[in-house]
Amino acid sequence: MTDTGWTPDQPLVSIRDVHKSFGELEVLKGVSLDVMKGEVICVIGPSGSGKSTLIRCVNALNPINSGSILVEGQEVNDPHLDKLELRKKVGMVFQQYNLFPHKTALENIMMAPLKVLKQPREEVEERSRALIKRVNLVGKENNYPGELSGGQQQRVAIARSLAMDPDVMLFDEVTAALDPETVNEVLLAIKDLAQRGMTCILVTHEMGFAREVADHIYFTDRGIIVEHGPPATFFSDAKDPRTKEFLSQIL
Amino acid sequence: MKPGNRQKRILQGSTDLAVLKPFRYSAAGGAYDLQFSRWLADFSPWHLLLLMLAACLWPGIVLAQSGYTTAQAMDALWRWLPFLVSKGFLLNLIVSFLTMLIGTLAGVLLGLGQISPLRPLARLCWFLTQLFRNSPWLVLLFIVMLSFPFEITIGDTVYPIPDWIKAVFGLALPIMANISEIVRGAIQSVPTGQWEAAESLAYTRQQTLWLVILPQCFKRMIPPWMNWYAILTMATPLISLLGVEEIVTLSRQAMEAEDNHPELLVPFFGFALVIFFAYCYPIARYTLRLEKRFAVKG
Numbered sequence: 001m002t003d004t005g006w007t008p009d010q011p012l013v014s015i016r017d018v019h020k021s022f023g024e025l026e027v028l029k030g031v032s033l034d035v036m037k038g039e040v041i042c043v044i045g046p047s048g049s050g051k052s053t054l055i056r057c058v059n060a061l062n063p064i065n066s067g068s069i070l071v072e073g074q075e076v077n078d079p080h081l082d083k084l085e086l087r088k089k090v091g092m093v094f095q096q097y098n099l100f101p102h103k104t105a106l107e108n109i110m111m112a113p114l115k116v117l118k119q120p121r122e123e124v125e126e127r128s129r130a131l132i133k134r135v136n137l138v139g140k141e142n143n144y145p146g147e148l149s150g151g152q153q154q155r156v157a158i159a160r161s162l163a164m165d166p167d168v169m170l171f172d173e174v175t176a177a178l179d180p181e182t183v184n185e186v187l188l189a190i191k192d193l194a195q196r197g198m199t200c201i202l203v204t205h206e207m208g209f210a211r212e213v214a215d216h217i218y219f220t221d222r223g224i225i226v227e228h229g230p231p232a233t234f235f236s237d238a239k240d241p242r243t244k245e246f247l248s249q250i251l
Numbered sequence: 252m253k254p255g256n257r258q259k260r261i262l263q264g265s266t267d268l269a270v271l272k273p274f275r276y277s278a279a280g281g282a283y284d285l286q287f288s289r290w291l292a293d294f295s296p297w298h299l300l301l302l303m304l305a306a307c308l309w310p311g312i313v314l315a316q317s318g319y320t321t322a323q324a325m326d327a328l329w330r331w332l333p334f335l336v337s338k339g340f341l342l343n344l345i346v347s348f349l350t351m352l353i354g355t356l357a358g359v360l361l362g363l364g365q366i367s368p369l370r371p372l373a374r375l376c377w378f379l380t381q382l383f384r385n386s387p388w389l390v391l392l393f394i395v396m397l398s399f400p401f402e403i404t405i406g407d408t409v410y411p412i413p414d415w416i417k418a419v420f421g422l423a424l425p426i427m428a429n430i431s432e433i434v435r436g437a438i439q440s441v442p443t444g445q446w447e448a449a450e451s452l453a454y455t456r457q458q459t460l461w462l463v464i465l466p467q468c469f470k471r472m473i474p475p476w477m478n479w480y481a482i483l484t485m486a487t488p489l490i491s492l493l494g495v496e497e498i499v500t501l502s503r504q505a506m507e508a509e510d511n512h513p514e515l516l517v518p519f520f521g522f523a524l525v526i527f528f529a530y531c532y533p534i535a536r537y538t539l540r541l542e543k544r545f546a547v548k549g
Contacts, residue, residue, distance in 0.1 A: 061447055087453040098448035102466045112452040115462060157448075164452060 006073025012037045012168055012199050013058060018067035018077075020053055027053045029223035030067070035168070040200045042210035045220035046246060051203045054220070055170045058201065059090040072167065088117070091166035095173045097153040099145040105156045106132065106141040109163045117164065124163070131159040135189045151182025155189050168199040175206060207250050211235055219243045274432035276440035276471060285542060288478045291535035299528055303521050324514040328522055331505040339498030340526055343487040346419055346497065350487075351480050354423040358430025365435040368456065376431070383428035388421075389489055395421035396493050415497075418490040426483055433475045437468035474542040481531045481538070488523070498523050 011034035020028035027050040035041050043051040056062045058069060060076050060083050069076040071086060099108050109128040113119045132141055135155035145153050154174055161169060171190065175183045187209050194200055194213045204210055210217055211231045218228040219240070227243040228234070238244050274284055364376030383391065395417055402411045441464050449459040491499040502523055506515045 059451055061450065083450075084453045084455065087451055090451075092448075092451040094444060094448060096442075096444050098442075098444040100445065100448070100463055100467075111462065112454065115458055116453045160452070 004073030006070075008037050010073070011035055011070070012039075012072060013201065014068075014070040015054070015058070016068040016070075018054070018057060018069060019065045020050070020057060020062065021065055027223050028057075028064070031220070031223070031225055033218055033225065033228070035199060035201060037167075037199055038197045039215045040194045040202070040213050041216045041218060042202045042204055042214040043218045043220060044204060044207070044210060044246075049220040050223045051220050052172050055092075055172055055201055055203055058168075058170055059087055059092055061092075084116075088164060089167045090170060091161035091164060091168070092170040093154070093157050093161055093172065093174050095176050097145070097150070097157045097177075099153055099157055099160070101145050104142045104144055105137065105148065108145070108156055109160045112160070113163050128159070128163055131162055134162075134192065135159045136185065149182055150178045151185045154178065154182075154186045158186070158189055158193070162193070168201065169193065171200065171202040171204070173203050173205065175204070205250075207235075207247075219246065221246070274429075274436035274475070276436055284475055285478045285538065287482050288474075288535040288538040288542075291481065291532060292539050294528075294532065296528075296532065299525065303525065319512045319514050321514055321518075324512065324518045327505075327509045327515060328518040331502075331509075331519075332522070335498055335501055335505065335522070336526070339496070339501040342415060342495070342497045343484065344530075346415060346422070346487050346490065346495075347480070347484040349419045350422040350426055350483055353419065354426025354483075355430050355476070357423065357427040359434055361427060361431035362434025362438070363460075365431060366438055380428045380431040380435075383424045384432060386425065388425050388486060389492065391424045392418060392421035392489060392493060395424070414493060415490065415495045418493060418495050422483065422486065422490070426479060429479050430476065433472050433479075434468075437472045438464055440471065441467050470545045474538050474545065477534060477538040477541070481534045484531055484534075485527055498526070 013035040015031060015033050018028050018031045019026065027048075031050070031054055033041070043054065045051050053062060057064050058071065058076065060081065064077050067077065071090060074086060075081065076086060099105075100111070103111060106125075106128055109131060110121075110124050113124045113127070114121060129141070132138060135158055137152060137155055137159070140148060140152060140156075145156070148156065158174075174190075175186055178186060183206070187206065190200070190202070191209075191213050202210070202214070214231050216228060217231055217234045218225050219234075219238075219242075220226070221242050227238055227240045235247065238247055361376050361380055364372055365380060367373045367376070396414070399412065399417045399420065402409050404410075438460075445463055445467070446459060449463045454463065487497060488499040491497055491503075494500070496504075499520075502519045506512075506519055509515055
């Protein structure tokens with residue numbers, strides 16, 4: 001890994017004036033935000049406001065058109081970026097879980113540390129079993145994703161990402177595809193993670209959850225951040241009319 | 252309508268030839284392109300038997316004055332039968348095995364080439380696939396037969412290349428192209444979320460392909476692959492036109508040896524039909540069964 005001169009007192013993720021277009025459709029029109037180590041931030045906003053695109057840019061799943069994204073001082077918007085090194089530091093959980101259907105829950109979790117990080121099997125297995133316990137799935141190790149409920153699959157996906165021991169986790173509307181009764185178990189797993197000091201960027205529609213766990217909330221609309229603040233003030237004294245309208249519809 | 256749309260519609264809609272369309276899988280993972288197996292599997296074996304019996308009577312009625320009876324013709328067939336099977340049909344099978352082996356290996360490489368991130372390589376593989384998929388088999392066979400040397404010299408030894416080996420390579424070209432399409436279609440039928448999840452876990456492209464994507468599409472490639480095996484086996488008599496001594500060539504030689512009585516035609520060629528049917532029919536049935544099983548599981 002190249003030495004970037006990054007120190008933990010600087011933002012772990014620093015997004016500056018990011019623009020992103022899909023063809024003629026500009027989805028991000030100059031977004032900036034900082035995430036400090038150990039911070040949990042939530043990005044909320046109406047559908048199509050660019051929030052998912054924003055976090056997909058952080059681990060270079062989507063390339064950006066202009067601006068800068070620094071992860072631990074490493075520039076993501078750099079043609080010579082070592083994407084593999086970046087993705088070892090940035091974990092991601094998807095709305096559709098995207099577990100590998102031909103592998104069991106435990107294999108899903110162990111595969112990347114074994115094949116990508118080339119860590120010894122015993123060590124990986126021990127860590128993976130501990131993660132299974134942490135996301136409360138003991139007994140499901142040998143089940144295939146198709147045999148698990150949505151909430152269980154999503155918790156496996158969280159464990160799979162954690163097995164790589166990332167420095168920051170991205171959550172892309174991870175409860176949006178779940179049945180209402182399984183949403184809570186996934187949120188609990190994320191909350192546990194946040195309390196252990198994991199840096200998290202969440203895109204979510206769960207306002208109550210955002211209020212509870214977030215250190216900072218960003219509200220995006222039509223490709224820009226229109227308002228942000230800590231949950232205490234964000235929900236009570238929103239100034240922007242669009243934020244107010246959105247909150248009044250949701251809360 | 253935008254010109255792009257129109258062109259797309261023309262490209263998709265102007266042909267009824269399934270082979271000209273890109274190979275497709277359904278959302279459940281099943282292949283759409285199993286017409287041949289469906290057609291063959293829908294056959295009742297009894298229909299064929301009845302047809303055979305009726306056909307045997309036909310020349311007997313028309314040409315009764317010649318003095319050579321259908322019974323004599325069947326007798327001749329009975330005498331030649333072990334020879335036709337052990338020397339003729341066996342070669343058809345060997346050709347089909349070898350062709351499938353070479354066609355599959357080359358087809359997998361070509362199919363992987365089609366999805367390569369290297370654009371020129373992907374275009375080249377796409378072009379080769381389309382070229383060989385849409386060329387008449389017989390033309391490909393003739394090209395290979397006439398352009399391949401009849402012997403090769405390695406060191407001081409001269410190895411003759413028998414015609415049937417050349418025929419294998421000629422038939423392997425269209426098989427390769429169709430397997431290439433099966434592989435490309437199967438890989439592209441895996442949801443993009445699988446690629447993204449693997450990418451996010453820092454898998455390289457190679458690792459993603461071999462550890463995540465290909466294991467998932469292996470099952471869905473089997474039914475269309477078997478479908479092509481049945482088509483290929485049915486097509487092996489083509490090589491009789493090039494003088495390879497497979498079942499049709501030997502049948503003609505046998506009939507000549509039996510003085511070319513017209514009554515021999517239906518029993519001898521009818522036997523070839525029956526033996527191909529008996530071999531390919533179970534394959535077609537099994538193909539459809541696998542197709543159903545894999546599609547349900549998804």
